Amino acid sequence: MKSVLFRLSLLVVLAAVLVSGCAPAAAEPVTVEVTRVVEVEAAPVEVVVTATPAPVEEEIFRVAIVMPSSITDMAFSQSMYEGLLKVQAEMGGPEKMEIAYSEGMFKVPDAAAAIRDYASQGYNLVIAHGSQYGTSLAQIAPDFPETAFAWGTSLDTFQAQGITNVFAYQAEAQEGGYVLGTLAANMSASGVLGVSGPVEAGDAKLFVDGFKTGAMIAKPEAKVNISYTGSFSDVSLMAAAAETHIAAGADMLTGSSQSVVGAIGVAKEKGAKWFGAQWDQTNLAPDTVAASMVYDWTGVIKDMITSVKAGVMGGKAYTLTFKNKGLVIAYNPGVEIPADAKTAAEAAIQGIMDGTIAPLSGPKQ
Template sequence: MTVFKTVLGAGAALAMSAVAALAEPGLIIDLGGKFDKSFNEAAYNGAQRWVKETGGSYIETELQSEAQREQNMRKMAERGANPIVVLGFANASTLERVAPDYPDTNFAIIDMVVDQPNVLSIVFAEHEGSYLVGMLAGMKTQTKTVGFIGGMDIPLIRKFACGYVQGVKAVDPSIRVIQNMTGTTPAAWNDPVKGAELARAQIAQGADVIYAAAGGTGVGVLQAAADAGIYSIGVDSNQNYMHPGSVLTSMVKRVDNAVYNVFKAGTEGTFKPGFLLMNLANDGVGYALDEYNAALITDEMKAAVEDAKAKIIAGEIKVHDYMSDDSCPVE
């Protein structure tokens, strides 16, 4: 009987390890859709890169409403996805509840910190990347007026705005920065019509460069800027291609790398819960320079930004993080 139990136990253990080895990672796309050309799409692209390089497959679901957050998270865990990547600050409280119920499932959350033993929290130094594109805006403006259009009015988006203003003011403290937020609900991430309206209002006030940190809403901002013959700055994904010659640059936030690395670590058995900061030093954020905007960025502009980048990494330039104290030293 003892021998039988031992053999049975060994067989069960092998079966369980085989299941674990075959576990597919999961990705929960946030509100706004996976083809928002910004945050969600960057995550999707990272997952697709992993598929292309490994031949693996993953489980994906898209949120259609706030009410689906917990339901989708639990369903994905129950389907056996491991690790599971959830996108955005709005998932934090849900993950705090869900993660303890699935202790053998690893989770990663992007843009928020969840202190659970099976969760990797990935955050970005958006203020650092925004500082660099702010410098480019400050060097490019002819009217000494630039704009910022955020999505949902939350501390995270204020963090983008504050970094941007600091970069602009580093070039010329007299430059005016007009700031607008799209709304106070998640609908603010996917309202390109409102984005275009806000952009036109800023253009009417003299803005000739507008930075959009607003998810899918930013598509309307970039379109309105192109229509008016002024410059825009994209966000998260490299959006330079959308309006060549009009998009000055994009503040790239490597959400794609974050998702790719989580999937890779999960399937290779190297996933480690904890905390990860993606910043200028590890190429977690930056500014996009390619064939679509190369003619817009002079050698002098690039040199100035690269110098600032090196000084931020070295700690010689301190970019204030709005989320550290809910304030910005410059406006």
């Protein structure tokens, strides 16, 4: 009986050992990496452009001018036309500044039609180069507020009439007249001087009055004979006036307008000396023209163009003077001028510039 129980106990123990040996081993812990994707709003990125932008090409500036005489008249019209050419060259040539012109416009209705036509074509600046054009310009300018106009010789910009797009310009020709009168009186052997003007208006009258004043201050005993032909263009009338002056004993002559070529021809023929106005007239008679008062309009033209580009279409009045270099005395090296005469002329220029001489009355007390 004990033997049977022992055997049963042994079987139970063996069974337990077998069961424990067949049980699975405990699992080791496993580490798992988990990546989470989170969307984040991107910050704005500043982009810097380093490329140089293409330059903006400036539009051509267009100028038109209407003149009473020829661009080669050796006087009023040529002085302005040559000034325009000089400014055009300084601006870079025809590609930067266009110049259109109408010459020989002595008839005011024809000039007015040309002025209006240029304005209707969109020119930036239209110049009515003649005091006779003023009335027409005052009627035309208000119709073209986007166009700038200019005229002379005058200081009236028509602002009193409510017009805002007109410039005006005037040569203070009495200054040059005074100097040439001083020179002529000191050179004259006869003591008689002859002056021929077109009409008693504008820079023509200023020149004549200044010439007489300068001559009489230099030589109080001198005689200055003055005549007006009534025409800017009639060459034969100007020649006839010169003949009359020489017949009256004048050996020094001067005159102002586009018609002076007639008088210069007479002076050359008769052996008198001539004093030019508005332009250097030496080439017309190299042995006759002693000196000339020359207009230099370049400063005026430049300022008008600058003003228009800045949006100022008018309202300015300009003057040509010795002080601003708008007036220049051109001496002819081919004509002998006595040293004392030239010294007196240069002293007159200085006196006018410093204000000690008034060209229409003489030295100030």
